[in-house]
Amino acid sequence: MGEITSAKTDGIDLVVFSELSVCGYPPRDFLEFEDFISRCEKAIDEIAAECVGVAAIVGAPLRNQSPSGKGLFNAAFVLADGEIKQVVKKSLLPNYDIFDEYRYFEPNREFEVVDLNGIRIALTICEDLWNIEDPLYITSPMDELMKHNPQLMINIAASPFDFAHREARIRILEKNCKKYNLPILYSNHVGAQTELIFDGGSMALNSNGQLIHELDYFKEAASTFKFDGDLKLVGEGKKIDSRSKIERIHDAIVLGIKDYFEKLGFKKAVLGLSGGIDSAVVLYLAQKALGPENVRTLLMPSEFSSDHSIDDSVKLSENLETEYEIVAIESLFKNFQQNLKPLFRDLPFNLAEENLQARIRGVLLMAVSNKFGNILLNTSNKSECAVGYSTIYGDMNGGLSVIADLYKTEVYELARWVNRNGEVIPENIITKAPSAELRPDQKDSDFLPDYHILDEILTEYIENRKGPSEIMNMGFDQTLVNRILRLVNLNEYKRYQTPPILRVSKKAFGMGRRVPIVGKYLC
């Protein structure tokens, strides 16, 4: 409530917070607890009591008093004169990808504007403005609100980050401004909640749809605007964000790690360094988020590890000033093989022995995690998650998966960006051929096509929802496409048990992608 107090001091009329700001977004099934809703109501009353001489708009769940329909609305509370002045309910409930709003909320069907100090405001909540392209809903709240001659639009949102979402938001807001000839204040949520990263970037557009100011991304921020028929920025220079795709992804992941640790009350991370690019990039991101003193690594060579895997990891650790320890796994690997000999007899070395090594490493990392209260960071990338080129209960372990929404080619892009001003990640880590090093002379390319081809096919299937013949028609080999798509579907069982993955694309593995495990489609 600090913002409300200082707004009062500064003579500001209205402070706008984000969607469901009282309880966080998404509160998920906590919303099914009467007790949780009561606590939200209590919080609203406390905030309202502060709103004397200043008004505020805050988001919170609202009980539905009607005997039919869902029990709650997703609402915006207008607080002024120490009380709740008006409540606006969300009409369009996103229920795709990571969104589950119709699970909890009844859609609004009644429309009225908010009258504040004589200004008529069309107040909407996030998705309410998004029916302006490819309409997913049969009503558009702004069309209804226009009947009441509003002078200004305000939209409170909880719009999660993906690397292209800023442009989508600006486009949607611009279209609304132009269509309704109104300026808009857009207030977005900021902070990460497990896999979802809310990037902030609240903004104001004038009635021509021109972006007049963007608030900071990836951190809490406030700006002041004056309304006199259109919106004017008060007291600071106009700012438009210019981060590149990779820079955004970097900043988003750093925030994602930071908030995951802070919100769980942890400080320190542990991860395994293999000498490969994935763990190198994760180590870089973790030390940026947590500080080098809070990240430790294990180097766990086996008989199949190349010399450079240790040398490169040591060099990386020195560059990043992070602590490392070396625990060779040869004796453990031999010991397991001896213990399993009565069962395995003379069966040849195969996947079982490969996975065994990855799992021994997983056990060592979890032992350190448990002993020292460090969260294990998972280092899988999206390409290997997709085709199942990873060991469940081995290298798939972790409390948080840091780069599993980045295809391998994007991990390379990010590594190059990290090195843009000089070598941070040793060049050899970036240039050597990727390998799991679980048997002699193994290379990723033994099993997988070139990552550029693989990642294109995966993007068409995972992000763009293209089927096999559509992908083949783009010029990819039929046998390869069938094999890759089959691998993706067959490995759903592994992904079911993956740690939460920081989401940076429009379609990440996790809560936003829900696929049957036993489904026969393409299997």
Add this chain to the structure above:
Amino acid sequence: MGEITSAKTDGIDLVVFSELSVCGYPPRDFLEFEDFISRCEKAIDEIAAECVGVAAIVGAPLRNQSPSGKGLFNAAFVLADGEIKQVVKKSLLPNYDIFDEYRYFEPNREFEVVDLNGIRIALTICEDLWNIEDPLYITSPMDELMKHNPQLMINIAASPFDFAHREARIRILEKNCKKYNLPILYSNHVGAQTELIFDGGSMALNSNGQLIHELDYFKEAASTFKFDGDLKLVGEGKKIDSRSKIERIHDAIVLGIKDYFEKLGFKKAVLGLSGGIDSAVVLYLAQKALGPENVRTLLMPSEFSSDHSIDDSVKLSENLETEYEIVAIESLFKNFQQNLKPLFRDLPFNLAEENLQARIRGVLLMAVSNKFGNILLNTSNKSECAVGYSTIYGDMNGGLSVIADLYKTEVYELARWVNRNGEVIPENIITKAPSAELRPDQKDSDFLPDYHILDEILTEYIENRKGPSEIMNMGFDQTLVNRILRLVNLNEYKRYQTPPILRVSKKAFGMGRRVPIVGKYLC
């Protein structure tokens, strides 16, 4: 399509299949693939071509031709004369617990009856009839359909099993029959899809709401009915199911295991036998589902294992005629401790060493799983899943979690039921004090209250959505309630990575329960 051909031979007019029978339920995000929808359309055309001299009702997705709204409807296709005669769309889209229908489907808003051989049928899909108690929706399709004077109700469903759901279905159908004074044919899906078990039990009720016949539960079945103003069963004796709660749970889990293996193309299972009741019950269920020749176990004693843990497991394996092998973990445990000594130094034995043992066992089981192509069955129960009394990447491993929707007290109930005609599970397994045996003289009761109390508190919180003060007001100790609820919420991070759990209650961990990991509620 065998049913359609034989119906034709038998002179039957109409064959009724279940909801989304063409693609299985729930198809989840496969529905977002144009390619998948095209395959469903092709299947419908093929089935329609068979429908000459007989009509059929089958469930499948239907494209929404309108420019606004979701892209699909959940539909019932009436097939006759070799073509699609009529299509009825679902109006009420369940979007709670395990259901996500509004993720994909637009609700229907137009109502008409089906005219078949001069009989006016009110055809609805599953949820469409369920708005008759505590209405979750603002419209009731049958109220609309009554305007067209139907003579018969048909409802096609994909209603998943929980141990009390049969009674709920009968109650809902009875209320509809009475309210509208119409008989009903209810056709439900059968077979398991990963965690969801569809139990069949299609049924017919007359216009007084009396149940006149139930089809078999837990297997495919067909019965014939004659309609002459009311429904009469043709050619077999009236059957009403009389299974007890535990018997249903048993049959459901056996079907769940069977279908999981069959649909994934696997035959054999492996699991760890600890000498405790959980793994004993899972072994019993697995050998019932897969045959004793298809289930193998590992007995993995440590220095902390009691003698009876091996003896009891051997006796159980003999009773069930399942193969077992003993792999002691002492040397591996010592080896890990030696390797970790440079890191752990002289820090005391704690959770890290306890989990280490569970993880060594997990690695051994996964090695066998990988080497022989067996699916590892997880043996966790719902009580320990709830409070996190389990080791992630250790005893939480598995492709399928068999009894993790049964509280510990229910596992005991099931074990007693298994032994109802004589000892199958050795009595000592049932009567001894539960222990994880990960340090000297450990007992579950060192950490947890009596399971009867624990399970009651958990049921109120998990199934009944009661908050802390409501549970305390039922007479439970405040400190205990706070501690248990906090443990449940803190351990969400572990459950995120749990294997899919066969759902037998109205609120299972998994897709039907969606809770934030970093949420601060009660933490």
